[in-house]
Amino acid sequence: MSEFESGGGRPTWAEIDLDALAANFREVRRVVGGGVRVMGVLKADAYGHGAVACARRLDAEGAEWFGVATPEEGLELRRAGLGQRVLSFGGFWEGQAELCVRERIVPVVYRLDMAEALDAAARTAGVSAPVHVKVDTGMGRLGVRHDEAAEFASRLRALSHVRVEGLMTHFAAADEPGRDCFTEDQLKRFREAAAAFREHGHALVYEHMANSAAAFAHPEARGNMVRPGGVLYGLWRDVLPTLAEKPSLLPVMAVRSRVTLLKRVHRGETLGYGCSFEASREMLVATIPAGYHDGYARALSNRGRAILRGTYAPVVGRVSMDLTLVDVTGVRGVELGDRVTLLGTDGELSIPAEDVAKTAGTISYEITCGISARVPRLQRSKG
Ligand SMILES: *Cc1c(COP(=O)(O)O)cnc(C)c1O
Numbered sequence: 001m002s003e004f005e006s007g008g009g010r011p012t013w014a015e016i017d018l019d020a021l022a023a024n025f026r027e028v029r030r031v032v033g034g035g036v037r038v039m040g041v042l043k044a045d046a047y048g049h050g051a052v053a054c055a056r057r058l059d060a061e062g063a064e065w066f067g068v069a070t071p072e073e074g075l076e077l078r079r080a081g082l083g084q085r086v087l088s089f090g091g092f093w094e095g096q097a098e099l100c101v102r103e104r105i106v107p108v109v110y111r112l113d114m115a116e117a118l119d120a121a122a123r124t125a126g127v128s129a130p131v132h133v134k135v136d137t138g139m140g141r142l143g144v145r146h147d148e149a150a151e152f153a154s155r156l157r158a159l160s161h162v163r164v165e166g167l168m169t170h171f172a173a174a175d176e177p178g179r180d181c182f183t184e185d186q187l188k189r190f191r192e193a194a195a196a197f198r199e200h201g202h203a204l205v206y207e208h209m210a211n212s213a214a215a216f217a218h219p220e221a222r223g224n225m226v227r228p229g230g231v232l233y234g235l236w237r238d239v240l241p242t243l244a245e246k247p248s249l250l251p252v253m254a255v256r257s258r259v260t261l262l263k264r265v266h267r268g269e270t271l272g273y274g275c276s277f278e279a280s281r282e283m284l285v286a287t288i289p290a291g292y293h294d295g296y297a298r299a300l301s302n303r304g305r306a307i308l309r310g311t312y313a314p315v316v317g318r319v320s321m322d323l324t325l326v327d328v329t330g331v332r333g334v335e336l337g338d339r340v341t342l343l344g345t346d347g348e349l350s351i352p353a354e355d356v357a358k359t360a361g362t363i364s365y366e367i368t369c370g371i372s373a374r375v376p377r378l379q380r381s382k383g
Pocket of ligand 1: 041211227229230
């Protein structure tokens with residue numbers, strides 16, 4: 001196993017298991033079956049995992065589409081030499097129509113003025129620009145209202161250099177069985193919108209709706225492409241509803257560090273800001289060079305845990321910006337420089353991002369996205 005030793009810098013790093021990413025991608029493909037394309041969602045730097053490295057591995061797995069949040073994120077993939085189709089979920093902002101055309105970044109469109117700007121840029125470039133139109137079927141966020149979809153479809157007909165290649169929507173509660181009726185309503189509205197687009201002469205090549213939860217839990221909503229993000233990164237316990245078949249998905253990220261200082265602490269002494277922890281006995285405490293600026297949430301103060309030498313060890317005191325304290329009294333043979341796992345798997349033991357998120361009062365996506373740029377990503381791969 002490769003470790004972060006090179007360069008001799010601060011020993012806090014994130015390991016990205018690209019074999020696990022590839023296995024998860026294959027698992028999604030298996031679940032959705034043939035005839036349904038699997039777009040690799042790489043927005044937000046691949047949920048903190050590193051978009052370019054993840055894209056290269058998904059490229060090797062045969063991914064045809066990548067999903068990003070912004071044209072800038074698409075440009076990063078192009079600059080790394082990736083040639084896949086790229087869909088920008090957030091569309092584009094003023095002044096970026098030319099960029100989309102030039103770099104073949106397909107924008108999601110939800111306003112007529114966006115389509116007009118793209119039409120003008122495509123006309124100048126002498127090309128026809130594909131777009132995917134987003135229909136708001138109940139999320140209430142981006143998208144043309146479903147009851148205004150027919151009119152939007154009609155207006156788009158006037159733009160000769162824009163081609164509506166895809167129609168999409170996004171589910172609000174595909175992970176909540178108690179809201180399946182809502183999801184069904186969204187699906188019905190989407191189908192009506194798709195019919196309206198066809199009636200207005202738009203030849204839709206792609207109809208896509210499903211995020212991770214819908215791809216696994218709502219087979220009827222897969223259309224001919226699904227857009228999973230979380231499950232590709234092995235995040236599913238707080239993403240998918242309970243399924244008849246437990247998905248076989250592997251965590252992709254691990255965050256590790258090393259013991260920087262070991263010290264005795266006597267009964268009655270306190271640890272960290274606010275003196276929030278008081279030793280009730282003689283203790284051995286390790287100082288770890290990772291804190292909330294690295295994305296190790298302050299909410300884990302006195303609540304998180306780490307893995308050292310095959311043992312779980314509790315976080316004690318407040319997590320500070322750059323440092324965290326761990327009670328290693330129970331860790332046999334603990335030494336300065338020992339490897340510490342703050343997130344992910346170490347041997348038989350594991351601290352899933354979902355568990356960290358629950359402790360911190362958030363969701364797993366915010367945990368992996370939150371591992372900051374200060375933490376170097378170290379890609380691992382055997383395959
Ligand atoms: C983020 C996102 C997805 C992926 O969602 P997951 O829950 O991570 O699978 C799919 N579609 C859109 C439009 C998104 O913004």
